[in-house]
Amino acid sequence: MGYFSNAGAFLIQTLFGLYILLIMLRFLLQWVRADFYNPLSQFIVKVTNLPLLPLRRIIPGFGGLDSAAMVLMLLLKYAELLLLSLLPGQGLPNLFGLGVLALVELLALALNVFLYGIFIQAILSWIANTGYNPVASLLYQLTAPILRPFRNLIPPISGMDLSPMAAIIALYLAMLLIIAPLQDLARGLAYSIRPMMAF
Numbered sequence: 555m556g557y558f559s560n561a562g563a564f565l566i567q568t569l570f571g572l573y574i575l576l577i578m579l580r581f582l583l584q585w586v587r588a589d590f591y592n593p594l595s596q597f598i599v600k601v602t603n604l605p606l607l608p609l610r611r612i613i614p615g616f617g618g619l620d621s622a623a624m625v626l627m628l629l630l631k632y633a634e635l636l637l638l639s640l641l642p643g644q645g646l647p648n649l650f651g652l653g654v655l656a657l658v659e660l661l662a663l664a665l666n667v668f669l670y671g672i673f674i675q676a677i678l679s680w681i682a683n684t685g686y687n688p689v690a691s692l693l694y695q696l697t698a699p700i701l702r703p704f705r706n707l708i709p710p711i712s713g714m715d716l717s718p719m720a721a722i723i724a725l726y727l728a729m730l731l732i733i734a735p736l737q738d739l740a741r742g743l744a745y746s747i748r749p750m751m752a753f
Contacts, residue, residue, distance in 0.1 A: 570634035651743030
């Protein structure tokens with residue numbers, strides 16, 4: 555791609571990526587029933603309310619999950635991938651395959667949120683606690699459902715909690731063994747080269 559195409563791809567991926575991340579965080583924080591009044595939670599809610607509130611009137615929640623947030627993330631990811639495919643030098647994608655790729659990319663993002671959340675929480679645990687930290691508090695609530703099974707399996711050893719390390723390894727393996735093959739399959743569906751018809 556040329557310089558302008560690279561710049562366009564950067565802007566599309568950055569703007570869409572940041573907003574999809576905020577919606578993903580809102581979805582996951584609601585799923586784990588994190589503190590709604592945490593300042594960071596309030597920021598995420600206010601930034602994502604504009605598209606979500608009207609969408610919720612059409613798409614009700616299901617099983618305690620914010621279905622509207624799921625649909626909005628999927629639509630935004632689909633739009634991002636479609637816009638990227640329209641840049642010069644890119645071939646037209648298979649629209650169904652693009653939808654599959656959008657779904658797989660969102661699964662990868664969710665795993666990455668937990669992966670980096672646990673990693674950051676582990677680093678913060680080594681820093682001296684000087685009082686209430688809204689980021690640390692929210693990270694603890696977000697990662698608790700993922701860490702709980704590992705803490706049940708691996709008790710602290712000499713006061714050291716090894717469950718975050720085990721969770722990070724498990725999540726990274728899931729990225730390598732589950733998400734990466736699904737991404738390859740979805741990209742094959744979305745960007746497969748169609749053979750030209752012989753006349």
